Amino acid sequence: AAGVIQSPRHLIKEKRETATLKCYPIPRHDTVYWYQQGPGQDPQFLISFYEKMQSDKGSIPDRFSAQQFSDYHSELNMSSLELGDSALYFCASSLSRGGYNEQFFGPGTRLTVL
Amino acid sequence: AQSVSQHNHHVILSEAASLELGCNYSYGGTVNLFWYVQYPGQHLQLLLKYFSGDPLVKGIKGFEAEFIKSKFSFNLRKPSVQGSDTAEYFCAVRGTYKYIFGTGTRLKVLA
Numbered sequence: 001a002a003g004v005i006q007s008p009r010h011l012i013k014e015k016r017e018t019a020t021l022k023c024y025p026i027p028r029h030d031t032v033y034w035y036q037q038g039p040g041q042d043p044q045f046l047i048s049f050y051e052k053m054q055s056d057k058g059s060i061p062d063r064f065s066a067q068q069f070s071d072y073h074s075e076l077n078m079s080s081l082e083l084g085d086s087a088l089y090f091c092a093s094s095l096s097r098g099g100y101n102e103q104f105f106g107p108g109t110r111l112t113v114l
Numbered sequence: 115a116q117s118v119s120q121h122n123h124h125v126i127l128s129e130a131a132s133l134e135l136g137c138n139y140s141y142g143g144t145v146n147l148f149w150y151v152q153y154p155g156q157h158l159q160l161l162l163k164y165f166s167g168d169p170l171v172k173g174i175k176g177f178e179a180e181f182i183k184s185k186f187s188f189n190l191r192k193p194s195v196q197g198s199d200t201a202e203y204f205c206a207v208r209g210t211y212k213y214i215f216g217t218g219t220r221l222k223v224l225a
Contacts, residue, residue, distance in 0.1 A: 045212040056212055107157040
């Protein structure tokens with residue numbers, strides 16, 4: 001079965017650079033979630049989108065923005081990168097219609113900021 | 115406020131020992147609970163989930179968990195662990211849109 005796809009899988013950037021992470025949800029899923037997992041920490045919710053509209057917002061820095069496109073894929077844009085942004089960024093997707101919204105996680109993008 | 119607590123941050127067991135990891139949650143709505151496993155350098159994998167019905171849930175790799183509503187608990191168990199179970203385990207509760215994760219329990223199984 002198709003799973004959530006994230007690209008790139010690994011990304012190395014320098015401080016103050018920008019980065020764009022992409023997430024392709026499971027086909028027919030309408031909701032996308034972004035999580036950040038720092039080294040040795042639990043995943044923290046950043047932001048989610050349902051039908052291309054922001055549905056919930058967590059601890060996402062103002063330097064980050066995200067959107068969901070008409071094909072339901074999502075991009076997380078990160079600017080003015082800081083060392084502390086080094087983390088594993090997970091995307092998850094779900095089918096929210098009908099209320100059954102188990103999330104399926106992607107493999108993550110490991111971002112390293114030097 | 116919604117929250118998840120995992121009481122054991124680090125657990126070390128010998129092979130064939132029994133495992134129980136504690137998870138308590140705080141959430142006022144309909145409860146959906148999950149246990150995920152994360153092997154070193156890998157992504158989250160779903161072990162098992164509880165949505166409704168039988169409070170004793172069986173998952174993959176011989177894991178099971180019991181939902182006890184009166185105790186707000188969803189403890190993970192395995193009768194006999196193996197070296198391949200060395201990983202970090204996260205309990206999670208589904209909020210309105212997002213998942214709320216516990217801080218994780220690092221399990222190391224010694225041969």
